[in-house]
Amino acid sequence: MVTNNMTIKIGGEAGQGMDTSGAGFARALVRAGLHIFANSDFMSRIRGGYNFYQLRVGAKPVYAPDDQTHLVLAFSQDAIDLHLDELVPGGAIIHDTNLQVDANALAQRHIQSFAFPFEAKALEIGRAAGMDPKHAKQMLNTAQLGATAAITGFPFERIADVINQNFGKKKGSAVAEANLAVARWAFDEAQKYASQFDWKLIPPADGVNRMILNGNQAIGLGAIAAGCKFISAYPMTPGTTVIEFMTAQAKRFNLVTKQTEDELAAILFAIGAGQIGVRAMTATSGGGFALMVEALGMAGMTETPVVIVDSQRPGPSTGMPTRTGQGDLLFLLHASQDEFPRVVLAPGGVESCYADTARAFNLAEKYQCPVLVLTEGYQAFAVRSVGVEEMPFEQFEIDRGKMLTEAELDALQPGTYKRYALSADGVSPRALPGHPNAVYTSTSDEHTESGRMEDEDPANRVAQHAKRMQKIETLKTEMRMPEWYGPQNAAITLMGWGATRYAIREAVDLLNAQGVRANALHFIDIYPLDENRLAQELAKAKWLVDIEGNYTAQLAQVIRVYTGRAPDQKFLKYDGRPFTGAEIARWIAANVNTKPAKGKSAKVTKSAKVTKGAKVKLVKVKLAKGVKVKAAKATKVAKAKN
Amino acid sequence: MTLPIPEFKFTPKLYDGERQVTWCPGCGDYGIIAAVKQALAQLQIPPHAAFFVSGIGCGSKLPDYLKANGYLGLHGRSLPIAQGVKLASHNLKVIATVGDGDAYGIGAGHFIHALRRNSDFTMIVEDNKVYALTKGQYSPTSTRGWVSSTTPDGAIEIEFNPVVMAIAGGATFVARTFSGDPKHMAATFAKAIAHKGFALVDVLQACVIYNHVNTVEWYRPRVYKLDDDANYNPRDYTAAMQKAHEWGDHIPLGVLYVDERPTYEEQVKSLATTPLVKQALTYRKETWDEFRAAFM
Numbered sequence: 001m002v003t004n005n006m007t008i009k010i011g012g013e014a015g016q017g018m019d020t021s022g023a024g025f026a027r028a029l030v031r032a033g034l035h036i037f038a039n040s041d042f043m044s045r046i047r048g049g050y051n052f053y054q055l056r057v058g059a060k061p062v063y064a065p066d067d068q069t070h071l072v073l074a075f076s077q078d079a080i081d082l083h084l085d086e087l088v089p090g091g092a093i094i095h096d097t098n099l100q101v102d103a104n105a106l107a108q109r110h111i112q113s114f115a116f117p118f119e120a121k122a123l124e125i126g127r128a129a130g131m132d133p134k135h136a137k138q139m140l141n142t143a144q145l146g147a148t149a150a151i152t153g154f155p156f157e158r159i160a161d162v163i164n165q166n167f168g169k170k171k172g173s174a175v176a177e178a179n180l181a182v183a184r185w186a187f188d189e190a191q192k193y194a195s196q197f198d199w200k201l202i203p204p205a206d207g208v209n210r211m212i213l214n215g216n217q218a219i220g221l222g223a224i225a226a227g228c229k230f231i232s233a234y235p236m237t238p239g240t241t242v243i244e245f246m247t248a249q250a251k252r253f254n255l256v257t258k259q260t261e262d263e264l265a266a267i268l269f270a271i272g273a274g275q276i277g278v279r280a281m282t283a284t285s286g287g288g289f290a291l292m293v294e295a296l297g298m299a300g301m302t303e304t305p306v307v308i309v310d311s312q313r314p315g316p317s318t319g320m321p322t323r324t325g326q327g328d329l330l331f332l333l334h335a336s337q338d339e340f341p342r343v344v345l346a347p348g349g350v351e352s353c354y355a356d357t358a359r360a361f362n363l364a365e366k367y368q369c370p371v372l373v374l375t376e377g378y379q380a381f382a383v384r385s386v387g388v389e390e391m392p393f394e395q396f397e398i399d400r401g402k403m404l405t406e407a408e409l410d411a412l413q414p415g416t417y418k419r420y421a422l423s424a425d426g427v428s429p430r431a432l433p434g435h436p437n438a439v440y441t442s443t444s445d446e447h448t449e450s451g452r453m454e455d456e457d458p459a460n461r462v463a464q465h466a467k468r469m470q471k472i473e474t475l476k477t478e479m480r481m482p483e484w485y486g487p488q489n490a491a492i493t494l495m496g497w498g499a500t501r502y503a504i505r506e507a508v509d510l511l512n513a514q515g516v517r518a519n520a521l522h523f524i525d526i527y528p529l530d531e532n533r534l535a536q537e538l539a540k541a542k543w544l545v546d547i548e549g550n551y552t553a554q555l556a557q558v559i560r561v562y563t564g565r566a567p568d569q570k571f572l573k574y575d576g577r578p579f580t581g582a583e584i585a586r587w588i589a590a591n592v593n594t595k596p597a598k599g600k601s602a603k604v605t606k607s608a609k610v611t612k613g614a615k616v617k618l619v620k621v622k623l624a625k626g627v628k629v630k631a632a633k634a635t636k637v638a639k640a641k642n
Numbered sequence: 643m644t645l646p647i648p649e650f651k652f653t654p655k656l657y658d659g660e661r662q663v664t665w666c667p668g669c670g671d672y673g674i675i676a677a678v679k680q681a682l683a684q685l686q687i688p689p690h691a692a693f694f695v696s697g698i699g700c701g702s703k704l705p706d707y708l709k710a711n712g713y714l715g716l717h718g719r720s721l722p723i724a725q726g727v728k729l730a731s732h733n734l735k736v737i738a739t740v741g742d743g744d745a746y747g748i749g750a751g752h753f754i755h756a757l758r759r760n761s762d763f764t765m766i767v768e769d770n771k772v773y774a775l776t777k778g779q780y781s782p783t784s785t786r787g788w789v790s791s792t793t794p795d796g797a798i799e800i801e802f803n804p805v806v807m808a809i810a811g812g813a814t815f816v817a818r819t820f821s822g823d824p825k826h827m828a829a830t831f832a833k834a835i836a837h838k839g840f841a842l843v844d845v846l847q848a849c850v851i852y853n854h855v856n857t858v859e860w861y862r863p864r865v866y867k868l869d870d871d872a873n874y875n876p877r878d879y880t881a882a883m884q885k886a887h888e889w890g891d892h893i894p895l896g897v898l899y900v901d902e903r904p905t906y907e908e909q910v911k912s913l914a915t916t917p918l919v920k921q922a923l924t925y926r927k928e929t930w931d932e933f934r935a936a937f938m
């Protein structure tokens with residue numbers, strides 16, 4: 001028996017409410033003190049098309065999806081057919097008796113099927129409660145939850161609580177009671193299978209409640225905690241939910257949120273607000289960011305703080321709106337003409353979306369430059385249970401850098417203030433517009449220290465450009481080196497950036513458990529970084545495997561430019577789907593070169609042997625059948641890429 | 643922030659910038675900047691309480707020659723910046739000063755939305771009917787058939803009528819004035835700046851280098867002032883539309899159209915009390931606790 005460690009997939013047609021029931025179940029689990037990680041996989045259509053909600057439950061925090069499934073709640077035939085291969089032996093499918101299952105196929109894989117007349121019963125109970133058939137059918141969701149609770153040993157009351165809460169004020173109404181009755185019926189019916197199913201969900205005695213947040217909400221929270229009062233944006237998946245979240249919170253925190261006519265306006269509104277001294281941001285996806293590029297350079301030139309979130313989806317162009325990828329890194333690093341200081345941060349995980357976005361606002365004001373926060377679709381949508389202590393909102397320290405205080409402004413001799421005064425660190429003291437002693441203009445033209453247009457004089461140009469560019473050097477002293485995870489002196493180092501952080505960590509754990517000494521070097525701060533310190537970090541990696549969600553290994557390219565170090569191997573994928581830890585571990589086991597490459601130290605050989613053994617073990621023991629097939633496919637793609 | 647502190651001596655000189663102006667001798671922009679200063683002085687808006695936003699072009703250089711807060715941004719992008727500024731600090735008097743190419747060509751998308759948004763700021767368009775800074779190409783307001791380096795056989799498109807568009811699009815103040823009439827300009831700018839809501843002033847501006855047709859001499863006998871017509875009611879939409887279409891031998895100047903509508907900023911709940919830039923950046927623990935409870 002396995003307690004509090006399983007993955008449930010809820011699949012059906014868009015519009016069938018998988019998200020609602022999944023979120024309801026997740027809520028019940030978290031209230032019971034368990035940890036969850038959940039993501040939906042949906043098509044860019046509102047109704048129709050196959051969707052599923054994937055819920056991973058753990059006794060300890062879970063940070064990424066798993067690719068093994070223990071239980072499938074099937075709302076449609078597709079759900080049965082598509083997930084069969086992902087189910088582990090002993091796993092089960094819960095479905096309506098009106099869906100077909102191939103008993104032989106299940107038996108061969110040692111998968112069980114628990115069928116119930118959900119729809120018939122929902123209609124029956126619904127009719128009695130006076131509901132029309134359409135609404136009665138929606139109670140399929142509650143029925144599925146009731147059955148799930150029974151076979152996993154999860155207390156019914158926890159499900160009932162969430163059903164009641166969903167009905168809010170309508171609690172006790174005929175419809176609410178009908179839902180409870182359907183859930184109860186399914187719970188009782190499913191009891192008979194409980195002993196056949198090995199995965200259990202048992203609330204811990206000392207469980208604490210946690211928040212459930214996705215990455216984009218965490219970004220919004222980071223912004224709010226950092227004093228961001230303004231967001232302007234134009235909807236573009238998967239960036240949209242940042243402004244939606246902040247708009248929903250606007251009353252509570254007194255924010256101004258603005259949907260603008262396009263992305264050009266979105267960034268320009270934010271820059272206008274930023275120029276005045278309001279902490280301001282915009283959020284978009286790559287296509288929207290493409291429209292912001294000219295203004296990005298303007299903010300660089302006028303040294304206006306602004307935070308821009310790019311939630312990546314696969315491109316080019318419209319690409320795959322609801323999918324994920326890491327294809328925008330080089331674009332963000334280079335967007336806009338000529339050179340200017342910018343910061344690129346790529347948070348990994350919900351808590352990092354929070355903390356690093358908050359930090360982005362300090363960096364933007366301290367260095368008076370645009371800060372780009374690079375996330376991706378998968379991370380935008382996936383939710384995790386987050387402990388209150390992981391996001392200490394009240395404790396964030398706002399640092400506005402060299403901003404003149406009201407007293408300093410009062411003491412200024414009128415007419416002497418220089419907005420772009422030369423300074424050793426490149427940062428000029430900033431007065432917010434509106435004080436009589438510091439009236440000034442800013443311009444996208446090259447300008448003098450006082451901000452007046454000066455687009456001819458070479459000496460002035462050199463002084464101002466060098467001043468701006470000096471900020472990059474100053475920034476490097478504050479930017480963070482990539483973080484290490486796993487044992488030191490590992491034979492294999494997995495290098496990645498941004499949202500893949502926890503999948504890579506999980507791969508490291510899996511590999512070490514299999515006797516492969518692996519660790520990870522993960523980048524959240526990407527630009528600018530101190531080249532020498534970075535080279536020292538990279539020197540610790542013996543066999544460097546780059547893991548990225550793009551075709552050309554964009555981070556690896558950057559690292560090579562910074563340090564001269566190239567990865568020894570690359571695992572690149574661009575199928576629009578997130579990495580999972582098991583997938584990475586499998587790839588490493590199957591592909592990592594066990595012989596030292598030309599010019600490489602022979603030290604790798606010994607651990608490489610371990611790797612080889614681990615490979616066999618991993619594939620044979622650890623994985624379900626369907627997964628193995630996938631691994632072989634992944635291997636092919638990856639090999640072709642190396 | 644708008645407090646006209648008594649020691650300000652409100653004369654146009656108060657707004658003199660320290661820069662040497664680089665417009666061509668005879669350029670209509672000289673008259674425009676003088677009238678802008680006149681209007682500011684008349685309304686007693688001190689330099690620190692005004693915020694000028696412009697784009698790129700000859701006319702867009704105006705804030706660089708003024709003493710007042712300013713942001714000279716990108717070609718065509720002044721309006722969103724102006725509105726961001728206004729949302730950040732709604733007590734500032736925000737004024738955008740741009741060319742016709744900037745306003746109605748590359749920036750047309752923003753123009754349409756500014757009209758319906760009714761953010762409380764003024765847009766002064768230095769409409770010389772050419773792209774002057776880039777040496778004379780045709781502009782959206784160039785007359786059909788206009789010959790320039792990129793339209794050697796004459797512009798094929800018909801000209802854009804900004805005042806018709808502004809009235810149709812929901813502007814709450816639409817006026818036209820003429821760079822050859824300093825007094826009329828100053829008076830019109832003052833009305834526009836004093837107007838609550840989005841105000842457009844299209845200034846027929848002489849460009850002595852690239853527009854040899856729509857010169858001061860060409861305009862002078864054609865323009866007439868609606869302000870002198872006691873029967874003209876700028877609140878009458880139909881009458882305004884009629885006047886807005888008038889062009890050629892008779893070109894109306896003055897306030898073409900006025901409407902009253904709450905401004906965008908007035909309707910933003912978070913701005914009800916304090917300008918955004920003056921608001922606290924942190925929140926009480928209870929506020930955060932409420933938030934946490936809502937997400938548990």
Ligand SMILES: Cc1ncc(C[n+]2csc(CCOP(=O)(O)OP(=O)(O)O)c2C)c(N)n1
Nearest residue numbers: 698699700701717741742743744773774775
């Ligand atoms: C994105 C972009 N495209 C083109 C230009 C070049 N450009 C600068 S000003 C201008 C046109 C100026 O015409 P207008 O706005 O009417 O102002 P004027 O010079 O006539 O006062 C152009 C095309 C630019 N600065 N930015």
Ligand code: SF4
Nearest residue numbers: 666669700774849850
């Ligand atoms: S080119 Fe025309 S618009 Fe530009 S400064 Fe000269 S006269 Fe004025």
